[in-house]
Amino acid sequence: MNKELIINSAPQGVEIALLEDKKLVELHTEKSDGRFAVGDLYLGKVKKLIPGLNAAFVDVGFEKDAFLHYTDLSPFAKSLLKFTTMCMNDKSEQGLDFSKFTIEPEIVKTGKINEVLNGKPHVLVQILKEPIAAKGPRLSCELSLPGRFVVLTPFNDIVAVAVSPAKILSEQTKTNSILRDLLNADFNKIVINDKNIYSDTKNYIQKIAPEKADIVSFYNNGSTIFDSYGITKQVKSSFGKTVNLDSGAYLIIEHTEALHVIDVNSGYKSVSNNQEQNAMETNLEAAEEIARQLRLRDLGGIIVADFIDMKLPDNKRKLVEKMEEFMGPDRAKHAVLPISKFGLMQITRQRMKPEVNIITQEACPSCNGTGKISSTLLLEDEIEKNLSYLITHKNSNLKLVVHPILYAYLTKGWFMSSKMAKWKKKFGQKTRLEENSNYHLTEYKFFDKHDEEIKL
Structure with a gap:
């Protein structure tokens, strides 16, 4: 590769x-x-202790206070707090002498956060999760300073090889x-x-x-x-709601507050006589693309994939095994669960930062992205009201410019039965009608006798 x-x-x-x-x-x-990237170190200020959550809210300069849970405190939290206090209180030019620094006892796993942070206004923290949606960053006091082959964990006497470090330095x-x-x-x-x-x-x-x-x-x-x-080109084709596969099958990716849903569709993929084999081939192709999409979009939390139904248990087991294989290069922690009796595969993936979301479509200028435009009857009434207003205010020799489709609608029918003919009879004044293909479908403009646009 x-x-x-x-x-x-x-x-x-x-x-x-x-x-x-x-x-x-x-x-x-x-x-x-x-x-506020994952791995950044901050000197935070403890704003509030929440005993009910066994957590604290810490000000690290973000618009919302960051969240620090007791389980994210280092076993050496007391030593870290002691170190932080010493550094903040030191005003000597020579710097501190840590040769006689003593390690404090480790905190218990089932302790209370107010027992550790009460009376400690400042704490050295590391970003564990970036701000997501309305939530502030999540913090950890278990600091790690990763290198290419080893990771330094302050106050910890354990030596470990960094197989795939995930945290970064600011x-x-x-x-x-x-x-x-x-x-x-x-x-x-x-x-x-x-x-x-x-x-x-x-x-x-x-x-x-x-x-x-x-x-x-x-x-x-x-x-x-x-x-x-x-x-x-790959970005444009990979970040939409629909992702096409080489075989003609496609994925539909939907996002909700609670989870991500991926639906596998066979599309126009040629169907062989063996329906089970065809479903298996499509599902394997889809599984590889799903694994890529999770990395590419950095989707985290719960992902539910609805594959094409298969009857043979061996095929279902093979699909799960291949999915785990395709997910292998992914650096985020993840787990692939067996296919349920409803044909759904659940995947959990570590979420540490907001997902990558790139808009690959542009809003239609006629409907503003809603997929709907005003009824022609409503548009006709709107033009007629504006025409009536302009004629009432003594505007003569008016010109109306519209999109070609709207032009065809206003001029359809016999000579005396078109909309334009009816307006001439109603208002006693002829209005010139022209078409402009550069206009949006429902766009129209009025011009006066000097060919200057009339602002409505």
């Missing part, structure tokens, strides 16, 4: 696309402000954190269109994997970098 990292720098932030065999599998965005860029976690022999290209990011990335790779430094290149061609590598 060949992996490529394409990095597009823009004024509003940095977009990072991960390609596997030319196919887009992950899309990350690092905004210019770069605040001073590291999203690009470096992805490279730290994913860089391996499969990577054969990293392309960047920003000189500063290119330089930083090049230096970072020379430190962690010098043999891979040559795969980093600077992009300065005329076209945009995402267009050049076909990423823009």
Whole structure:
């Protein structure tokens, strides 16, 4: 498998696309402000203790207070609080001497948060989950400072190898954190269109994997970098409500407050004589795309997939096994449950930040995205009222310009039975009618005898 990292720098932030065999599998965005990302460290101020929830609300500078539960306190929380207090109270120029620093006893797993944080106005915390919807960030006092091969956990005397660290440092860029976690022999290209990011990335790779430094290149061609590598087209085709598969089958992805629902449809896929085999082939193709969509959109929480019904238990078991295989490269914690008797597969996936949501459709200018436009009768009444108003206010030699379809509606019928003929008879004045294909379907404008638009 060949992996490529394409990095597009823009004024509003940095977009990072991960390609596997030319196919887009992950899309990350690092905004210019770069605040409240998973792994960032903050010196928070305890605002309120909630004994009923065994939690605290902490001010870290976000518009809503962050949430810190007792279970997210480090066993060494008392030592961390002691360390924080010492650092805040120190005013010497030489810095603190921690050679005689003593570790405090560990807190109990079933303790109360007010026993630990009461009277402690400040606490050192790490972002565990980014702000999602109306919720503020979720915090942890169990700090971890990840490197490429090891993770430092303060006050903990355990040494562990970092197999796939998920938390990042605030001073590291999203690009470096992805490279730290994913860089391996499969990577054969990293392309960047920003000189500063290119330089930083090049230096970072020379430190962690010098043999891979040559795969980093600077992009300065005329076209945009995402267009050049076909990423823009993949984004447009991958983030809609409907996702088409190569065979003609398709997925419909719906989102609710509680869960995400994915429906598998066979579409115009050719149906073989063996219905079970056809369903299995479609489901396997859909399962691979679903696994990709979960990574690409960063969907978290509960995902329910409604596959095409299959009768054989072996096929259902094989589908679950393949789904687990397709989900293997996903760095987020996840679990795939067996197919229920209703033919539904449940997937749980760790949610640490808002899902990636890219609008791939534009609102229709005629209906403003509702899918409905005003009835022609209502539109006819509206035009007639405006025409009556203009004639009443002594406007003569009026011209009405409309869309060609509306033009056809207003002129249909015999010479004396069309809408325009009836208005001439009613108001005693002829109104010139013209068509303009550049107008929206229900758009119309009046012009005076000097051919100047009349604002209504």
